[in-house]
Amino acid sequence: MRSKLVAGNWKMHGGLAANAALLSALLTEIDTLPCEVVVCPPFPYLAQAQQVLAGSALKLGAQNVSQHPAGAYTGEVSVSMLREFGCRYVLLGHSERRAIYGESDATVAAKFEAVLAEGLVPVLCVGETLADRQAGETEMVVGRQLDAVLARLGVAALGCGIVAYEPVWAIGTGQTATPEQAQLVHAFIRQRVAASDDEVAAKLRILYGGSVKADNAAALFGQPDIDGGLIGGAALVAEDFLAICRATGVSSS
Ligand code: 13P
Numbered sequence: 001m002r003s004k005l006v007a008g009n010w011k012m013h014g015g016l017a018a019n020a021a022l023l024s025a026l027l028t029e030i031d032t033l034p035c036e037v038v039v040c041p042p043f044p045y046l047a048q049a050q051q052v053l054a055g056s057a058l059k060l061g062a063q064n065v066s067q068h069p070a071g072a073y074t075g076e077v078s079v080s081m082l083r084e085f086g087c088r089y090v091l092l093g094h095s096e097r098r099a100i101y102g103e104s105d106a107t108v109a110a111k112f113e114a115v116l117a118e119g120l121v122p123v124l125c126v127g128e129t130l131a132d133r134q135a136g137e138t139e140m141v142v143g144r145q146l147d148a149v150l151a152r153l154g155v156a157a158l159g160c161g162i163v164a165y166e167p168v169w170a171i172g173t174g175q176t177a178t179p180e181q182a183q184l185v186h187a188f189i190r191q192r193v194a195a196s197d198d199e200v201a202a203k204l205r206i207l208y209g210g211s212v213k214a215d216n217a218a219a220l221f222g223q224p225d226i227d228g229g230l231i232g233g234a235a236l237v238a239e240d241f242l243a244i245c246r247a248t249g250v251s252s253s
Contacts, residue, residue: 006245016048159204180223
């Protein structure tokens with residue numbers, strides 16, 4: 001059985017004082033939570049988070065990374081730098097990276113390879129826009145995003161990572177996918193991977209992201225192919241994020 005995971009993507013939010021308060025609130029309950037929990041602060045705060053989280057079960061992730069190991073790439077951060085600051089997970093291909101910064105499927109696949117090469121865990125974000133969905137192209141888009149990694153690295157490599165399905169129309173809009181809508185796409189993702197390798201597909205953790213809140217989390221996490229969540233806005237409020245983490249325990253029997 002796959003274990004559940006909830007990751008908080010802080011996006012470009014936070015500050016030293018706010019982070020300290022949020023992290024210490026999470027730490028008071030971390031040992032009682034029924035899932036693995038990850039926080040992904042902005043780069044400048046990784047050192048602060050590493051220090052605060054040292055020795056705890058709360059894990060650290062980054063929101064992005066360069067596909068290059070080192071060199072003349074002004075403004076970029078390498079995987080080995082993230083590792084030095086205690087990161088275990090790296091979000092890749094978030095829809096904001098794809099839409100605002102023009103990251104292509106090929107770039108995301110190259111980043112996936114770079115993250116694996118350093119022994120960290122890539123979290124591959126996939127998802128369709130509203131226009132894609134209305135055109136009936138959800139599976140085509142999500143399939144293409146997955147295939148970019150499968151074609152470059154193979155199914156075993158994909159299985160070393162995590163997939164996060166985040167429909168773009170549900171991100172930050174308050175308009176979450178229904179549990180049934182999300183389950184359909186999660187099942188599609190798992191089938192797509194199973195076409196290459198059943199065993200990898202059965203073990204692959206697939207998170208849902210997009211307006212997950214304390215009051216809709218349990219229904220989402222109760223779906224058979226939803227293995228946890230990638231949380232934006234609600235990850236900035238300790239009580240909300242903790243409630244979402246607890247919701248992984250409601251459904252998993
Ligand atoms: P919201 O939870 O704010 O919709 O954001 C989801 C997201 O983009 C997480 O990566």
